[in-house]
Amino acid sequence: MKKVLSIVSAGLLAVLAISCAKDEKVTFKASEVTAPVIGDVTVGTDVTVNYTPAAFNMSFNEKMPVYHTLGLISVNDSPCDVTLSSAKDEGTSLKISGKNLTAALLNRGLSYGDNVDLEIVVRGTIQDPSKGVTNGYVDSQPKQISWTLKEEEQGSSNLPALEGFGFFVDNSDAPTYAEMALYAWGDGLSDANDLFGSWPGMQPTGTVDLGGTTFVYFDLGAKTKDLTVNFIINNNGKGAQLENFDCFKGQKIERNFFFKITDDNVEEIDEPAGGGASLPDVDLSGYSINDAMGGANTWGLIGPAQPGGWDVDTDLEKVSDDPEIWCVKDIELAGDKFKFRGNDEWKDYDLGGGTVALDTIIELSKGGGDMAIEAGTYTVYLFPTYMVCYITK
16 A cells, blocks of 8 residues: 655645555544644754754654655745755754855855854654655744854865875974984785884875975875774984883774874874865755665775776765765776765675766765766765765866
8 A cells, every 4th residue: 555645834735645545635634734843943054954953744644754854944034945964863853064054145145254044844744754745744833043144264275195094193282302313114015013113113105284384294105094003103213202002002903093293292283284185165955865875884986997996995084074975086997887875885885887977966866876977086975964075186
């Protein structure tokens, strides 16, 4: 038995079409639908809206899941109907990043620096927003907020091109380490006790400015990927050395490392602003979130276009949490096919599309087809929760 439920918000009219031998329609009363109620709204870097969920009290014994999104219904008293699909539903709270809200307003002809009055609603529906809410929703009473369109500051520089992962050191407060070398030993190589050569080890690959600070960096090389390594920073073998700190012991080389040292101490620090791959200027306001595509521990490219073929993934690096963005920079791809998959398996996270169009948003689908690309060097961005990617040559 197939059931299709449609809720029309203006009259709060629900129609259930039951397909058996003959379609039968049943009309529900407005009293059977309870609209969501907006509570506290916090406007800061992002916009967070607390709410009481909608309820669809239907008269049949099937539990209908209720979804909620954030809607924009007027800008400076000019009516509109925009689903802010980048909002994430946490149960009783919806959040949209300032970047995505500003992007949605820029699409309506506004400019950076504009101050606007907005009317927002929480929209309840029994249709999965990731598949499109075409006719079934009920809105809360509107809430007015003010918003200023601000252009986000960009970091001062990006990471240098690396053969493998990088080991970055801020030694600006450590005159003892004006000269520096990196010694390491670990698993997986015949010369494991001299991973980067005999003492004092590897010389710096170079220096780079990240977020206004000059870092000495070492390119750990492709052969060290996934090895478990112990590090020693030394002043090029002239006496002082930093070792036996927790952040140096048994590190698996599966990411970039960032450290700050003084003459007698060391700490691991977050990647500086502007340190990662520069993100493409894409507008995601018209795309829905599919939460089922979030939460993978890894994402990678799989297929004969990339070096590992259909057997070994090329890993992407997570460069943003909100929105979730994964990236691989400057990868050589053959003129062949590839797909995206998470956790190095096909079970839950399998995204594909069709022929690649560069420098534009490419829509993906779960279990979608192989993606065809011409041979070349590319930077690939994946937005798994939006089920889109962006590829530039």
